[in-house]
Amino acid sequence: MDGRAVVVGGGIGGLAAAIGLRRVGWEVTVVERASTLADAGAGISLAANGLRALDALGVGGAVRQASRGQYTGGTRTPDGRWLTRMDGAVLERAVGTPIVGIPRATLHRLLREALPAEALLTGSHVGSVRQTGPRTVHVTCGDTVLDADLVVAADGIGSKVRGLLFPAHPGPVHSGSTVLRAITERAVDLRTDFELTWGHGAEFGHIAFHDGRAEWHAVLDLPAGTRFADPVAELRRRFRTWHEPIPALLDATRPTAVLHHDVDELRTPLPSYAVGRIALLGDAAHAMTPHLGQGACQALEDAVTLAAALASGPTVDAALVRYDAERRPRSQAVARAARQAGRMGQRLSHPLAVAVRNTMMRLTPSSAATRMILRHHDWTPPHLR
Known part of the structure; x- marks a missing residue:
């Protein structure tokens, strides 16, 4: 089965969906409101499920080449003591790959390069998406009207298309946290590939890249809309007593490079990821907090599953029922x-609760911790012809 598809949104999920649909014979147009498709995010970790999805899309090798495996690291307390150690080699033996770290802009570029330039319609705002018949959907972009057999809404957590399909849904809500992140301007002397440090209502972490630079993030329990005139100075103040390499990472960062976003989530689950011939994908369907590092990986799973369902048919409607299921x-x-990981990790602030959690983490066997990770990472993609 083939046809014409319009993908609304040119982020990681939208580009991946377009690649998958083209691989199974569909004609695809990606509509993106930004005039230039260049992701401005900092860094990203990709677990085995995300990498396997990228393999199915034909870009896994290029992504691995541009990534750095996360073999060493773990979770620490602000004074530097280890709560858990990470052994990437064990994960690699279990699922065939370690977790990898890559600049988000690099991943975005590799996905763009897997699509022909004519498939990307940038600088276009989607005005409406309407199913005008049993088999046709109209997408208006200014004066342009695109007819499609399928529309994939990959337009992010604030999805306009989701709002059109489910006007009574409450939409995204603030999780109670805000995140600041950046990529260092220069290489930093790091002893581990990946770390998280949990304090009281705060988290600081880093991902090392293959060129010696690193992405860092700081998650703080703060009201929505909180912003700082000098974010690096504010973080130096808040994390002044925390262990190295946190001060070194902040010292290697330009204040203008810091991105600051409130952490929102789609706390009320959607009743369906498909309405008629319109499918929701990625954050538009299931925006989640970042505490498992699974947001992008789940979007990549969506993209491959959608393409496989459409490849096997027998109709678009049947394929979307399968995709949703x-x-x-x-x-x-x-x-x-x-959400639960955040409550037990970064968001935990009561001293007694933090002490109990830390003790339990130190006493948990590494094998049990690995099994918990594999519960989400060990996913096998469907075959794309």
């Missing part, structure tokens, strides 16, 4: 697990 339970379960 396969993706909604898993992605919503991961979103719940991410």
Whole structure:
């Protein structure tokens, strides 16, 4: 089965969906409101499920080449003591790959390069998406009207298309946290590939890249809309007593390079990821908190599953029923697990609760911790012809 598809949104999920649809014979146009498709995000970790999805899309090798494996690291307390150690080699033996770290802009570029330039319609705002018949959807972009057999809404957490499909849904809500992140301007002397440090209502972490630079992030329990005139100075103040390399990472960062976003989530699950011939994908369908590092990986799973369902048919409607049945339970379960991980990790602030958690983490066998990770990472993609 083939046809014409319009993908609304040119982020990681939207580009991946376009690649997958083209691989199974569909004609695809990606509509993106930004005039230039260049992701401004900092860095990203990709687990085995995300990498396997990229393999199915034909870009896994290029992504691995541009990534750095996360073999060493773990979770620490602000004074530097280890709560858990990470052994990437164990994960690699279990699922065939370690977790990898890559600049988000690099991943975005590699996905763009897998599509022909004519498939990307940039600088276009989607005005409306309407199913005008049993088999046709109209997408208006200014004076342009695109007719499609399928529309994929990959327009992010604030999805306009989701709002059109589910006007009574409450939409995204603030999780109670805000995140600041950046990539260092220069290489930093790091002893580990990946770290998280948990304090009281705060988290600081880093991902090392293959060129010696690193992405760092700081998650703080703060009201929505909180912003700082000098974010690096504010973080130096808040984390002044925390262990190295946190001060070194901040010292290697330009204040203008810091991105600051409130952490929102789609806390009320959607009743379906498909309405008529319109499918929701990625954050538009299941925006989650970042505490498991699974947001992009789940979007990549969505993209491959959608393409495989459409490849096997027998109709678009049947394929979307299958897509919803396969993706909604898993992605919503991961979103719940991410929320719970935040409550037990970064968001935990009571001193007694923090002490109990830390003790339990130190006493948990590494094998049990690995099994918990594999619960989300060990996913096998469907075959794309």
